[in-house]
Amino acid sequence: MKKTLVPKFGLWTAVAMVVGIVIGSGIFFKADDVLVATGGSLPFTLLAWVIGGVIMLVSVYAFSFAAARVLKSNGVIDYIEAGYGKRVGYYVGWFLSWIYYPSLVGVLAWISGLYTTVLFNLAGGVNPSNASSTWIFAGVYIVGAFVLNFLSPILSGKFQVSAMVIKLVPVSLIAI
Numbered sequence: 001m002k003k004t005l006v007p008k009f010g011l012w013t014a015v016a017m018v019v020g021i022v023i024g025s026g027i028f029f030k031a032d033d034v035l036v037a038t039g040g041s042l043p044f045t046l047l048a049w050v051i052g053g054v055i056m057l058v059s060v061y062a063f064s065f066a067a068a069r070v071l072k073s074n075g076v077i078d079y080i081e082a083g084y085g086k087r088v089g090y091y092v093g094w095f096l097s098w099i100y101y102p103s104l105v106g107v108l109a110w111i112s113g114l115y116t117t118v119l120f121n122l123a124g125g126v127n128p129s130n131a132s133s134t135w136i137f138a139g140v141y142i143v144g145a146f147v148l149n150f151l152s153p154i155l156s157g158k159f160q161v162s163a164m165v166i167k168l169v170p171v172s173l174i175a176i
Helices: 011-022 031-037 042-069 076-084 086-119 132-151 153-175
Strands: none
Touching: 011 153, 031 042, 042 076, 076 086, 086 132, 132 153
């Protein structure tokens, strides 16, 4: 008996996930670094962001093309297996599981903790990145995200859509 792939998320949740990936924390966290790297030139800074956006669009197109061709549920691992074989897919899976995703989750939790510490001025005049409250919030965010995803993928999808809308407000203000 053949199993069919049943979508877990609707269109808005899928769009929110892509927007969340493309417009991550970097637009808030690295905007000043890009401006410094371009010598303070606003046109070059905007050009750098446009180039990054074009690269992301090409990446999204490539992934959508792979997703339309490989109808399996493991994402990148299945795409790699289809293109390069099971052995390479196995290595990519281990890399993603043991290096990439844990690092990504740690960095995102730390950035979220840092933003929270700065927002509520909880560092007590010290460097917020070294404040214990930053690390406490990072731990709370990691555990909270795990619990949310474990208990209800639908609820986590709704949270993702809400986060996308909230994120687009300051991005729109920055653009204006």
